[in-house]
Amino acid sequence: MNNKITKEEIEHLADLSRLELTDAEKTKMAKDAVEILALVDDLQKAGVEKEQPFLFEDQVNITREDNNPQDCNEEEFLKQAPDRERQFFKVPRIL
Amino acid sequence: MELTNLNITELKKGYKENKFTPLDVVEAYLTRIKEIDNRVNSYLYVDEKGVLEIAKKMTGHGYPEAAAEKSQPLWGIPFxxxxxxxxxxxxxxAASKILENFVAPYESTVTKRLIDAGAILLGKTNLDEFAMGSSTESSAFKITHNPWDLDRVPGGSSGGSAASVAAGLAPFSLGTDTGGSIRQPASLCGVFGFKPTYGRVSRYGIMAMASSLDQAGPISSNARDSAAVLNVIAGRDARDATSSSKEVPDYTQFLGLDIKGLKIGLVKEFFAEGLDENVKKRIEEAIGLLEKAGAEFQEISIPKAKYGLSIYYILMMAEVSSNLARYDGVRYGFCKRDANLIEQYKKTRGQALGAEAKRRIMLGSYVLSAGYKDAYYNLAQKARTALRAEFEKVFSKVDILLGPVSPTPAFKIGEKMNDPVQMYLSDIYTVPINPAGLPAASVPCGFVERDGSKLPVSFQLIAPHFREDLIFQVAGNYEKLNPDSISKPNL
Structure with missing residues (x-):
């Protein structure tokens, strides 16, 4: 369907994907994307437009009390954080 | 007696008869890992100190006669x-730079169930980064070599797991299968690989790649060992809402049932162009053996199977793009600091995620983005409905399906790494199974010669939802008919 993907499109997708890409990566990505989309393009001719999109019919939402399961240790989780202050994850100022 | 050659049944028997202890077995594996794994590179981490401690404790307590058959069926079995x-x-x-220094703060349900059952976790095996690949070459840390020919890939993404079993570095391993990641490496390494029905095994504590397709399962030297492992890991888990509460039978009881009159379907679309002639020949020989044992074969057609690759790749990439959003350098993992949070996300992910992960995230964003969602993601979900319906229909005519796992035996390291499309095509017979959620296994069935190397080939069995029993029944019969199909390379 798409035989070309522009550099602007790649940059837009990288922005949506929260990825910083080098120029070389952008060039390779545009080429790969065209080839991969061509690979999956046969679906346009599969004649499935009238089907219902797939759903796990037997699945229902299950909720539970918002409590801390006994086997989770807060400190063990926080220890993995690149940056923290007391029991909080620390991020750059956003406002 | 070489302890690292024993399968689970043999290890259990040896413990029961006091022929050796868990400490003997664990020491034998640690020694073999030290001797061999610098050539195979199947492990990323070996918990030497931890496993010795556990094995000593177990050995001290002695064989738990009463518990061994009930609560601890895998007592002293390393994995x-x-x-x-x-x-x-x-x-x-996850073989990713973004988690290079991550230490897990909780245990997955599957590993917890195995450890509670007495199994001993030797270490963690290599994979394609975040399970994305078919050769284990996209690991950020090392390249795993196929134990049958060290110049070749072990397959992927559970390549380290399959190689560890084939090389005698663990009696069994745990893999995950999103589009063939248990079955394809098991096939390329000549070991048994089992992907259960979606929902049969809990996904809690396994890093998600594509949540509607991912399933955990065992890799082992034979079908009986995988059945024994599945007995322990299958079943409802309150922490995975998609796990099924269907009863878990004793899967080992099905291996001995005969297959007289069992109807096996051969999917026409799986024996078409692209299947290596020698691989095809081995599979036809396997069909011949099963036929002699009384199975009835018939050709069936699943026309939508030819869209399996497209359905799979579109849905998988879409799910990857959202599942991998969590790796942002805030709560865990690598972080490239920046004064601006959005820039920090982009730099962190740009620097620490590999090429294949980036490719799938980007294309996942594409197929979900405004303007393309209907043409790709929604269309693939419609095709998924149609594909599932076709599988359901053929299962009204036959009991189980048989086909190839991989179109070729193991390929050379580096051969497909720069051509993602060629790499994706190596999954052509395994990917249609995951959107359908069916159980399937890879059963070793002989060897082919390639450039002077003897390379293993497997056939695939595909059963209706929650009919794991039929797969074990057919595989158990086949292993009895062709005992030479179970063999290990000389390393």
């Missing part, structure tokens, strides 16, 4: 796990 399973207190990396 390896793909480094996608969270294992509390141990490094857990």
């Amino acid at each position: 390896s796990a793909k480094d996608l399973y969270l294992t509390r207190g141990l490094p857990t990396t």
Whole structure:
């Protein structure tokens, strides 16, 4: 369907994907994307437009009390954080 | 007696008869890992100190006669796990730079159930980064070599797991299968690989790649060992809402049932162009053996199977793009600091995620983005409905399906790494199964010669939802008919 993907499109997708890409990566990505989309393009001719999109019919939402399961240790989780202050994850100022 | 050659049944028998202890077995594996794994590179991490401690304790307590058959059926059995399973207190990396220093703060349900059953986790095995690949070459840390020919790939993404079993570095391993990641490496390494029905095994604590397709399962030297492992890991888990509460039978009881009159379907579309002639020949020989044992074969057609690759790749990439959003350098993992939070996300992910992960995230964003969602993602979900319906229909005519696992035997390291499309095509017979959610296995069935190397070939069995029993029944019969199909390379 798409035989070309522009550099602007790649940059837009990288922005949506929260990825910083080098120029070389952008060039390779545009080429790969065209080839991969061509690979999956046969679906346009599969004649499935009238089907219902797939759903796990037997699945229902299950909720539970918002409590801390006994086997989770807060400190063990926080220890993995690149940056923290007391029991909080620390991020750059956003406002 | 070489302890590292024994399968689970043999190890259990040896413990029961006091021929050796868990400490003997664990020491034998640690020694062999030291001797061999610098050539195979199947492990990313070996918990030497931890396993010796556990094995000593077990040996001290002695064989738990009463518990061994009930609560501890895997007492003293070592295993390896793909480094996608969270294992509390141990490094857990998904073979990604973004998790290079991550230590899991909790345990996956599957590893917990195995440990509670007495199994001993030797270490964590290599994989394609976040389970994305078919050769284990996209690991950020090392390249795993096929134990049958060290110049070739072990397959992927559970390549380290399959190689660890084939090389005698673990009696069984845990893999995950999103589009063939248990079956294809098991096939390329000549070991048994089992992907259960979606929902049969809990996904809690396994890093998600594509949540509607991912399923955990065992890799072992034979079908009986996988059945024994599945007995322990299958079943409802309150922490995975998609796990099924259907009763878990004793899967080992099905291996001995005869297959007289069993109807086996051969999917026409799986024996078409692209299947290596020698691989095809081995599979036809396997069909011949099963036929002599009384199975009835018939050709069937699943016309939508030819869209399996497209359905799979579109849905998988879409799910990857959202599942991998969590790796942002805030709560865990690598972080490239920046004064601006959005820039920090982009730099962190740009620097620490590999090429294949980036490719799938980008294309996932594409197929979900405004303007393309209907043409790709929604269309693939419609095709998924149609594909599932076709599988359901053929299962009204036959009991189980048989086909190839991989179109070729193991390929050379580096051969497909720069051509993602060629790499994706190596999954052509395994990917249609995951959107359908069916159980399937890879059963070794002989060897082919390639450039002077003897390379293993497998056939695939595909059963209706929750009919794991039929797969074990056919595989058990086949192994009895062709005992030479179970063999290990000389390393």
